[in-house]
Amino acid sequence: MSAAARPYNFSAGPATIAEEVLAQASAEMLDWPDAQGRRCGMSVMEMSHRGREFVSIYQHAQAALRELLAVPPNYRILFMQGGGLAENAIVPMNLAALRCAAGVQPTVDFVVTGSWSEKSYREAGKYCSAQLAASNAHDGHTRLPEPSSWRIDPRASYVHVCTNETIHGVEFHELPDLRALGCDAPLVIDFSSHVASRPVDWSRVGLAFAGAQKNLGPAGLTVVVVREDLIGHALRCCPSAFDYQRVMDNQSMYNTPPTYAIYIAGLVFDWLKRQGGVRAMEARNIAKARLLYEAIDRSSLYENRVSPDCRSRMNVPFFLRDESRDAAFLAGAAQHGLLSLKGHKSVGGMRASIYNAMPIAGVQALVDYMREFETTCA
Numbered sequence: 285m286s287a288a289a290r291p292y293n294f295s296a297g298p299a300t301i302a303e304e305v306l307a308q309a310s311a312e313m314l315d316w317p318d319a320q321g322r323r324c325g326m327s328v329m330e331m332s333h334r335g336r337e338f339v340s341i342y343q344h345a346q347a348a349l350r351e352l353l354a355v356p357p358n359y360r361i362l363f364m365q366g367g368g369l370a371e372n373a374i375v376p377m378n379l380a381a382l383r384c385a386a387g388v389q390p391t392v393d394f395v396v397t398g399s400w401s402e403k404s405y406r407e408a409g410k411y412c413s414a415q416l417a418a419s420n421a422h423d424g425h426t427r428l429p430e431p432s433s434w435r436i437d438p439r440a441s442y443v444h445v446c447t448n449e450t451i452h453g454v455e456f457h458e459l460p461d462l463r464a465l466g467c468d469a470p471l472v473i474d475f476s477s478h479v480a481s482r483p484v485d486w487s488r489v490g491l492a493f494a495g496a497q498k499n500l501g502p503a504g505l506t507v508v509v510v511r512e513d514l515i516g517h518a519l520r521c522c523p524s525a526f527d528y529q530r531v532m533d534n535q536s537m538y539n540t541p542p543t544y545a546i547y548i549a550g551l552v553f554d555w556l557k558r559q560g561g562v563r564a565m566e567a568r569n570i571a572k573a574r575l576l577y578e579a580i581d582r583s584s585l586y587e588n589r590v591s592p593d594c595r596s597r598m599n600v601p602f603f604l605r606d607e608s609r610d611a612a613f614l615a616g617a618a619q620h621g622l623l624s625l626k627g628h629k630s631v632g633g634m635r636a637s638i639y640n641a642m643p644i645a646g647v648q649a650l651v652d653y654m655r656e657f658e659t660t661c662a
């Protein structure tokens with residue numbers, strides 16, 4: 285199928301993957317060639333994770349991600365499983381006791397800005413005393429609480445923030461600087477839905493985690509980037525396979541890693557490098573988001589309720605002011621090759637996820653359709 289024939293997929297995740305990556309995976313499906321083009325007679329799916337071939341795929345993916353995200357040498361990249369949701373338990377199991385005297389109940393602070401940070405907050409309560417440092421629930425998750433207003437407990441082992449709320453479409457355009465707030469606890473970020481969409485200021489981050497299926501590749505792989513000094517503090521209840529120390533000591537191969545997902549993610553990292561890296565992606569993502577938000581703001585049919593200073597560049601929820609036309613909008617979109625625009629069930633309306641792999645032509649096609657739908661139905 286040619287590029288022109290493929291529809292544009294606005295799914296929030298699993299999400300669109302660059303066609304070039306899929307084509308390469310398809311060409312290599314039955315018989316994987318190494319960097320020199322030597323065939324090995326196996327699909328990546330069939331390889332032992334301990335074999336020379338897969339170890340080279342794994343090391344390549346690690347190095348490419350480190351380079352793309354400019355991860356400093358004192359941070360480890362762990363390839364895990366369980367998705368973003370499992371990290372909601374794995375992070376507190378590994379970090380809650382970090383700054384806590386023996387025999388004292390560990391305490392962790394959460395900034396709730398939408399569904400995902402809310403979930404993280406609730407889950408952590410099983411393993412520690414989870415406290416709410418700030419929340420924007422009172423305004424329907426449409427703006428970000430000012431960091432200077434956060435009530436951070438000096439005993440907190442870390443502060444958790446979801447830097448892009450996939451469902452509510454709220455993004456921190458700048459990472460909070462905890463040190464400037466007088467707090468020396470590490471910042472933990474869930475960057476599942478905007479990882480690799482822009483550079484990361486690692487001086488402000490202790491640990492970052494992301495499920496791969498939004499912006500890095502297929503579901504099944506979870507990426508954790510963690511500063512070395514935060515490793516080695518797991519609670520006794522932490523499963524060995526999820527103990528960062530154990531994972532690190534075994535080069536993310538304590539148990540079988542999601543080998544095929546790691547391979548595809550490696551191809552995505554190469555593709556991102558060919559696009560000019562995360563700075564170039566950021567510039568494109570800003571242009572894509574501006575195109576879509578301007579179309580929404582200019583229209584009298586569509587509406588986005590998020591405060592302009594924290595609108596997500598990856599996930600754009602919008603509503604039709606006349607909800608009775610939602611079904612017609614979605615049906616017409618599908619006919620125009622614009623897929624998966626239905627909003628999350630907890631929010632309703634529409635949502636366009638415009639991750640790295642969504643070209644500006646896809647956003648332009650959406651904007652053109654939106655205008656056409658608005659004028660023909662007026």
Ligand SMILES: *Cc1c(COP(=O)(O)O)cnc(C)c1O
Pocket residue numbers: 297366367368369370400446448449450474475476477495496498
């Ligand atoms: C999708 C998502 C998750 C959950 O990921 P799973 O892989 O489904 O567990 C967590 N956090 C954020 C911000 C997400 O977008």
